[in-house]
Amino acid sequence: MFPFSSRNKMSDVPENPTVPAKASEPHPLDALTGGAFSAPTSGERAARIREWLANQPAPEQLQEVFKELSARDKGAARAVRERIEELRRAQAQEAIAAEWATKAEALLGAARLNIADAMAWQRDAAKAGAPLSREPLAQLKARLAERVKAIEDLQHRVQVQREVAVLLAQRIEVLSTKPWADAQAALPQLEADVGRWQEQAGELAADPAWASVEPRFPTQLEASRAQLLVVWEAFQSALAQAVAAAADAQAPLPPVPVWADELRQARGLPTEAGREQARVQAPASRPKVDPQQREKAHQAVGEALEKLERETAEGRGKASASAAGALRNVLKVHGHLIDGELEQRVHAALVAAGELEGWQRWSADQLREELVARAEGLLNRPEGQALGGRKMQETLRQLREQWKQADQGAPANHALWKRFDDACNAAYKVVEAWLEKVRAESAQHRAQREALIEEVKAWGQTQAEAGVADWKAMQRALHQFSERWRTGGHVSEKVFAELQPAWKQAMAAAAAPLEAAQQASLQERQAMIEEAQALGAAPVLRVDAVKALQQRWQAEAQAVPLDRRQEQRLWEAFRKPIDEAFARKSAAREQSAAQMSAHDRAVLEASRALEQASASGDAQKIRAAMAALDAALRAQAAPGDSAAGTQTPAPSPRAEDAPEDAAVPSETGAAPAAARPVVAVRGDDRPGARKPAAGAQQGRGPGMEGRERRGRDDARGPRDGRGRERGEAPRGPRLGDAAFRAQREAREQAQAALRRLAAQAHGEALTQLMEAWKRRDAQQLPGVQELGGRVSPAARAAWGQALAAAPAGECGEALLRLEIAADVPTPADQLSARRALQLQLLTRRNDPSPAQTWEQDAARVFACAAGDAEVRRLQNALKVLMRKG
Secondary structure (H helix, E strand, O other), X not given: OOOOOOXXXXXXXXXXXXXXXXXXXXXXXXXXXXXXXXXXXHHHHHHHHHHHHOOOOOHHHHHHHHHHHOOOOHHHHHHHHHHHHHHHHHHHHHHHHHHHHHHHHHHHHOOOOOHHHHHHHHHHHHHHOOOOOOOXXXXXXXXXXXXXXXXXXXXXXXXXXHHHHHHHHHHHHHHOOOOHHHHHHHHHHHHHHHHHHHHHHHHHHHOXXXXXXXXXXXXXXXXXXXXXXXXXXXXXXXXXXXXXXXXXXXXOOOOOHHHHHHHHHHHOOOOHHHHHHHHHHOOOOOOOOOHHHHHHHHHHHHHHHHHHHHHHHHOOHHHHHHHHHHHHHHHHHHHHHOOHHHHHHHHHHHHHHHHHHOHHHHHHHHHHHHHHHHHHXXXXXOHHHOOOHHHHHHHHHHHHHHHHHHHHHOOOOHHHHHHHHHHHHHHHHHHHHHHHHHHHHHHHHHHHHHHHHHHHHHHHHHHHHHOOXXXXXXXXXXXXXXXXXHOOOOOOHHHHHHHHHHHHHHXXXXXXXHHHHHHHHHHHHHHHHHHHHHHHHOOOOOHHHHHHHHHHHHHHHHHOOOOHHHHHHHHHHXXXXXXXXXXXXXXXXXXXXXXXXXXXXXXXXXXXXHHHHHHHOOHHHHHHHHHHHHHHHOOOOOOOOHHHXXXXXXXXXXXXXXXXXXXXXXXXXOOOOOOOXXXXXXXXXXXXXOOOOHHHHOOOOHHHHHHHHHHHHXXXXXXXXXXXXXXXXXXXXXXXXXXXXXXXXXXXXXXXXXXXXXXXXXXXXXXXXXXXHHHOOHHHOOOHHHHOOOOOHHHHHHHHHHHHOOOOOOOHHHHHHHHHHHOOOOOHHHHHHHHHHHHHHHHOOOOOOOOOOHHHHHHHHHOOOOOHHHHHHHHHHHHHHOOOO
């Protein structure tokens, strides 16, 4: 053996020259980015860039890498650009945070803090995009909120002090309507309350936040102090005077009317009320006057009286007041000259005018009485309409505000105030019970929320140690924690502000692995979107690559859940290029299919004709239309067409385009024979069968296969130039997609219509057969064709003879045999007979089975009388037997 060489022996070139490979120089930034610029694919570049970004590179390095990478791979450079933008936003937020932190420090450092300025700082900082939830703005925001709350609390305490001052003054006025001994007994407690009020007012003024209170509140507190002190000093002076008058009969009486009357009564002197009553009851001694003067006085008083009555009746307040004044002036001159009747009219008119002038006091008393009734009715409501704690608190607050407004417009009414205050205090017990319940529930809810925070922390630590494999389960668990926090019960705003940061911190720590997995999944999906865009932009759509990419997307979507909206946006971006590629492919396919051939149009017309025939319900028309469709499929003209014999056969269609039940016609135009199905057979291994020759099993030379093939061809007959036998019918041309689908749907509809018509005809024949049995009329017996192919002419003749004869015999066993043959249910009362008959049939081995003798059994049944139960049983059995096969 000598080696062969393709080298020319006369050549001086060495046999294996070494060609120096071109050394690829690495990119200068590969060492910085971990080989991102030398990565072969976009996905690897993006992965290496993500690993490099995890090390928190400097901004200058980010700018340099982005500048070089954006020109090579924009998809991989997107992550670098996002990091640069994130750093830029962080720097901008730091600058904004520093600016608003300076403003907050200025507000906190001022001696007087305006609440409006503090609220405006928070609002304007949020509008400017300052990070109020991060330090230092979060701490400054909390400090401002504390200052504002302290100022608001101080202002609220001022309002409470004002109300307490009013209540103390009212207590003093109420004591002035009671005996002076009761007032003396209540003096120590009242003195202690007044002193305590002054101390509390002094504490308010000494509060550090007093300078930041609105100017109206110090003024109101000082006015309340001055008013209370005036009333208190007057009460002390009057009480001391009353005590001195009680001890010394010569001492002056106090200026309080109730106490003065009480002391007069103790001294045995008449009271002011007794003097007034005695003066009224004393008879008036009038001197005799001149009748002309009396008449003149009556005329002057009558004119003034008529004017007053007229103004009072018309409701004119100012005019009635002036008329009353004029009447009083006339009475000063002529009052001693009028008689008693006219004096009574004058007194009634003046009283009416006085009521009209004092409508404000009357209306105020009416409003107070209404408020008293409402306050007393708070606890007397029906059981189903009782007010709850919060509603009771709001109602009491509204009632007290309305009472204050009534006191501002008219003098006070101490008796009504006492009733109103007692009713409000009794109703406030419901509010106190409710407040206790609310405090207990708030404490319980706070404990539950704190326990939930600890549970989240422990769960997050357990998940971090164990390693999470099911991200969906983790997301569901986090969602359940959030729902439990949301439905954790009501707590106060202060408690919620304390617990909310701890809750957010615990949830953030627990959700950190899921957020990291979601971020990685987001980047992976972005890479798959880029791959989808590349596949969609390719000139040839690779369906296998698209399917593989979609499977990867589904696996990623099922493994790591994202926000529903974000996941939907990513999915739409992923499928958009693929859908566009498939749309272009479908448009191209439809454009090619639009150019329909004459053969496709003929098949479509035949399919429409078959659909119309199926809708008509005529079996003959349907079969004729199916034959026409078969002819159109074979590209043969309809009968009578002169061009039928000159048509050139077209190439046979593909297997997937040809219909399954299409018959193959012969070249002579004869009716096609039904295609025999291909059945897998086994070799003849029976005893005595001839075995194949040994040469056929082994040692077959290359010429043997050709000789056997020629022998099979000679046995089948001569063949034409296309490889078909001369007796085999040519297939029609290849069909387009629209024509093939149309003919297939039309054929399926026609076959369903034929089956429906056959079932309808079978049902009508069976009904007519039962009717002939009932009437025992052989003339009504359906024909052989109507009964179907399962019923032989001899069986029909036997049925007719049975119907023509008189009913005789029993048909129980025959009906049971028919039900066994048809395998239909038997009535419950005949089940034992059916089992007995089946046992007998098992012992009769040589007797024919009921399935073979069902026609004779039916004739035996027709020979019997037709009852309703027998007709129903026979009809159920024949319905199956006449359709089998």
